[in-house]
Amino acid sequence: MSTVRRDLFIGITALGGLVVLAWMLLRFGELAGVGQTFDTIVLRVESARGVSSVSPVSFNGVRVGDVTSIELADDGSGDALIALRVREGIGLPAEFDVFLDASFVGEAVLDLVAVPDAAANAIEGDGEVYPVEITSLAGNLTSNLAKRLAAFDRATASIEELAETYTDVGRRLSAVIDSDESDAGDLRSLLERADRVVTRSEAWVAEDGLLEDVRGSVARFDEVAQRVADEAGAFAARSSRSLDRADAAIVTADEAVSELRTIAARINRGEGTLGQLATNPDLYNSMTAAIQQFQSLITEARLLVEKFRDEGIPISL
Numbered sequence: 001m002s003t004v005r006r007d008l009f010i011g012i013t014a015l016g017g018l019v020v021l022a023w024m025l026l027r028f029g030e031l032a033g034v035g036q037t038f039d040t041i042v043l044r045v046e047s048a049r050g051v052s053s054v055s056p057v058s059f060n061g062v063r064v065g066d067v068t069s070i071e072l073a074d075d076g077s078g079d080a081l082i083a084l085r086v087r088e089g090i091g092l093p094a095e096f097d098v099f100l101d102a103s104f105v106g107e108a109v110l111d112l113v114a115v116p117d118a119a120a121n122a123i124e125g126d127g128e129v130y131p132v133e134i135t136s137l138a139g140n141l142t143s144n145l146a147k148r149l150a151a152f153d154r155a156t157a158s159i160e161e162l163a164e165t166y167t168d169v170g171r172r173l174s175a176v177i178d179s180d181e182s183d184a185g186d187l188r189s190l191l192e193r194a195d196r197v198v199t200r201s202e203a204w205v206a207e208d209g210l211l212e213d214v215r216g217s218v219a220r221f222d223e224v225a226q227r228v229a230d231e232a233g234a235f236a237a238r239s240s241r242s243l244d245r246a247d248a249a250i251v252t253a254d255e256a257v258s259e260l261r262t263i264a265a266r267i268n269r270g271e272g273t274l275g276q277l278a279t280n281p282d283l284y285n286s287m288t289a290a291i292q293q294f295q296s297l298i299t300e301a302r303l304l305v306e307k308f309r310d311e312g313i314p315i316s317l
Contacts, residue, residue: 038065038085039125043098043110044073045134048080050100050108057084058101058111064090067110081129084110094121100136110134 048070057065065086073079086092095115102108 037088039088039092039123040068040127041084041086041092041123041125042127042129043082043084043134044129044131045080045082045098046078047134048082050102050136051082051110051134052108056109057086058109059086059090059092060113061111063109064092064112082110083127086125088125092123092125094123094130096130096132098132098134100134100139102136 051067051070053067053070055067056063057067065084067082068085069083071081071083073081092112093114097113097115099111099113100108101111
């Protein structure tokens with residue numbers, strides 16, 4: 001190969017390498033986005049672990065920019081400030097979550113995810129600061145694992161406490177049923193004492209015909225109770241007959257009062273002897289002596305009635 005051809009081949013190869021390098025710089029490197037306009041925002045996070053100063057930035061999985069710088073906040077809080085540039089006009093919402101998609105090989109990608117049901121306000125892109133919290137797959141796994149381990153620790157503690165409780169209950173129950181101490185009031189000694197009491201009670205009931213005496217007493221009590229019931233029935237019958245007689249006497253007295261009313265009416269009309277006596281003055285004058293004698297008789301009868309009233313009239317039922 002001649003020297004000219006060799007130099008020409010080397011020049012073409014070098015020129016091709018420069019073209020490829022320029023394309024890669026324009027596509028992935030510092031020169032990416034040449035000729036495009038960008039919005040700038042700053043993420044304020046507690047830790048920027050896993051993020052590099054050239055990490056790509058995506059929105060809902062689509063690359064829209066990259067990280068331009070990472071530095072500490074100057075207020076002494078220890079927070080990290082991550083400056084991002086995103087293409088203008090993509091409509092990045094003002095409310096979003098940040099997810100760090102870090103694979104085992106390659107660089108990490110900051111993925112901005114829109115918050116569901118958030119306001120439709122878009123970022124201004126003038127370098128405003130957004131306090132956010134970066135989540136990642138490893139962080140989520142670590143957090144979930146920590147929660148599961150904490151729940152497992154609580155369950156283990158509960159099981160240990162339950163085992164101790166059951167052990168204590170078993171010991172107490174064993175002591176109640178059959179204690180090793182001679183004077184302990186356990187269930188076995190209680191059953192033995194109850195058995196002795198029942199045996200003595202059966203012997204006491206069986207000896208000297210005590211059970212037969214009790215049965216005889218019960219029979220005599222039944223007989224006395226029957227007699228009392230019969231006497232009560234007879235007394236009730238006699239009381240009923242006495243009440244019937246009293247009712248008859250009351251009816252007779254009512255009839256006598258009715259007759260007296262009839263006689264008084266006839267006297268007022270001048271009927272009969274008493275009527276003439278009440279209406280005829282001559283008959284009245286002629287009977288004055290007889291009335292005086294009758295008054296003496298009435299006085300004696302009244303004294304007799306008062307005597308009967310004070311002393312009573314013996315009546316046998």
